[in-house]
Amino acid sequence: MNHMTFPLASPSREHLQEMVRGVGLRQVRLVSGSILFAYLLSHFVNHALGNISMEALATGVYYHTAFWRFLPVAIVFYGACLVHTVLGIWALYQRRQFSWKAIEPLQLVLGLSIPLLIVTHVVGIRLGQALYGHEKLYPQELYLFFIASPHRIWTMLAVLVIAWVHGCIGLYFWLRMRSFFKRAAPFLLAVAVLIPTLAMLGVYQGGRTTMSDYEDADWRHEALSAEKLGTVAQQTTLERVASGITIGYLGLLGLVVVARGARTLLERRGGMIALSYGNGRTVRVPKGLSVLEASLRNNVPHASVCGGRARCSTCRIRIIGDTASLPEPSPREAFVLHRVGSADPSIRLACQLRPNADLSFFQLFLPHTMSATGHAGSPARIGQERYLVSMFVDMRGSTRLAEKRLPFDTVFIVNRFLGAVSQAVLECGGRPNQFVGDGMLALFGLATNRHEACRQALRAAAMIAANVDELNQFLSHDLHEPIRFGIGIHGGEVIVGDIGYRDHMVFTALGDAVNVAARLQDMTKSLACEAVISDEVRATAGLADDALPAQEVAIRGRNEPMIVRTVEATRVLSALVNDEHAVAA
Known part of the structure; x- marks a missing residue:
């Protein structure tokens, strides 16, 4: 009997295994915290209805309780409450060192204080309803806060602020490494201030109405x-x-x-180990600390964008010497290392590695680009994977140009050419990135989505042609033949960050997409055109399939051939992009 095989099952299983490997306590904390923040947001919006009327409050609380007391939702919600509280207590025990001197301890203290502040409220409402059938809604709660026990209003306001700030800090730690966060931050801040303000004003207005209603004997x-x-x-x-x-x-x-104190004593009795940083610096720490915690405890700058949460790889270190005695990577550490394509056993995450013997290593990301706490002002400066469009522009015939002119004249002409190219790139929303001789790499998509990045690159190519035409007219009396150029454009996932050494750091992009753009620029010579554009960029920009002639070419360094679009004169790209925009509109 023949056995049938299903080739798709294995990749699916591997994908599922990879997802499971990436789940750790931090991911569980994030999910449970997000559920609680959703409840808090719902509750705050309900409070804000007090600015309208008591009837609006009553309607809002009806839908609020109907949703959150629905049995499946209630099970998830109370499970998230229990899990998040237990993880907060575990964090108090586990965390030996805080990488940020204020915000991380603040978040932990605020989180641990919330159960103390809400226990009376929760027991009075939920347990009272479950045991005795009490119906404590807004009129009853506002009576207790504003009339029966006025001092409790300050506890209520405190828990509102504390819970909201704790949740916002957690969201900040989660979102700050996202590419959109810098653009969205002002709007998120406005929402973070507006919602609790409206909620507290709603409670105040409801309290005033309740105090007025209290004068009515029938209401009482x-x-x-x-x-x-x-x-x-x-x-x-x-x-x-x-x-x-x-x-x-x-x-x-x-x-x-x-237990924390007992652990510290046991660690000291268990012995000290020496950590050597590869630059002559050595520190002695108790066994049990992670390498990152040891660095922070001894004020040794250490890169860590995510604050030691194993959500980035910027704290990576390379072990010097034998790695056989090191503890095995945790599932989360293995996931992150696999995600960045590191299969070298000597590469480890400093925030996860807890050596039990002397260790020598050096950091892969130098901390001199960081602040004193080891965090970068922008995660992209340290290393971030994202979609960018790379454009390589090269000046043709610069060698012949240099042979017939004085060096200063040649430099002047090349600089005018690069200036014309850079002006076009900047006006179209791109960023001139690297200048190599008479060529330049420009990047598009650092502050926009991939569709717009591709269109910006195509507009820039057309504007480069216009600017170079003007330059040729300006230099016509000094040029035997006009300046010509070649452009290669390709888009894809790349790594962006600071590359270099000490004071010679350059922000740039690394990856296959950048290399392909350079290869396409070289092809303009053999294909006798001004620009070669990958079909990826054409399709993502929204140009019609028949807008430009297609050709299948072999790319050096890639196994598979690639479909590209040749552009004999890049001026036509401006009309193509504008026409497609008009059709879409």
Whole structure:
């Protein structure tokens, strides 16, 4: 009997295994925190309805509770509460050193304080409803805050601010490495300030309405009945439960603090190890610290964009010597190393490696480009993978030009050419990146999406032709033949970051897409055209399939042939891009 094979099953299984390898405590914390932040956002929007009326508050809380008390949602929500709280306590125990001197400890302290501040509120509403059938909605809660126990309003406002700030810090740590974050940050900040402000104003307006309604005896009889608020005995029971939970939680936090101290003593008794940084610097630390924690504890600058969360690879180190005695990489560390294509066992993440013996290494990303805390002002300066369009522009005949002119005259003409090219690139939204002799690499897409980046590159190619025509007219009295050029354009995923040494760092892009653009520029000579554009750029820019002639070519360094589009005169690209834009509009 023949056995049938299914070739697609293995890649799917491998993809699933890779996804599972990438899941760690930080990913679980992120998911659970996102669920809680969604609840908080829903609650704040509900509070903000108090600026309209009490009826709006009542309508909002109806839909709010209907969604969050729906059994599957409730299971996920309360599971996220439990998981996030346990992970916060575990972080208090596990974290030996904070890479940011203020914001990380602040986030942890705020997060751990939230259960203390909300326990009375949660027990009074949820447990009261579950045990005694109490119906504490906005009228009852606002009565307690503004009339029965006015001092509790400050606790309520404090928990609003603390929970919101804690959630916003978590979102900031998650989003700040995303390519869109710099553009979105002002809008996110406006939302982060506006939503809690409206929520607190809504509570205040609801409180004023409640204080006015309290003067009505009928309102008091209906809203403050024992069925809604509970009897004195029931309230006493709920307060005892809340007090017991508070004492238990504080005892757990105290136990964790004691455990931290005991661990420190045990680590010191377990021995010290020496970490050598490869530059003559050596520090002695207790066993159990990660290399990054050891660096931070001893004020040794160490690159770490994500703050030691294994969400980037900028803290990578290369081990000097034997790696056999090192602990095996955790699933999360293995995932990150695999993601950046590192199969070398001597390459490890400093935030995850906890050596138990003396270790010598050197950092792959030098920290002199960082701030004192080891973080870069922009993650892209350290290393970031993203889609960019690369354009190589080369001046033709510069060698013959130099043979017949004085050196200063040649430099003058080449600089005017590069100036004409750079002006076109800048006006179309690109960035002149590298100048090599009489050629230039320009990048598009650093601040826009891939569709617009491709269109910007095509417009720039057309404008380069116009600028070079003007330059040829200006230099016509000094040139025996007009300046000609070749352009290669290709788009794809590249790594962008600072490359170089010490004071000679250059921001640039590395990757196959950049190399292909350079090869396409070379092909303009053999194909007798001004520009060669990859079909990837043509399609992404939205140009019609028959807009430019196609040709299949072999690219040096690539196994498969590639479809490219030849442009005899780049001036036509301006009309093509504008025509496609008009059709789309």
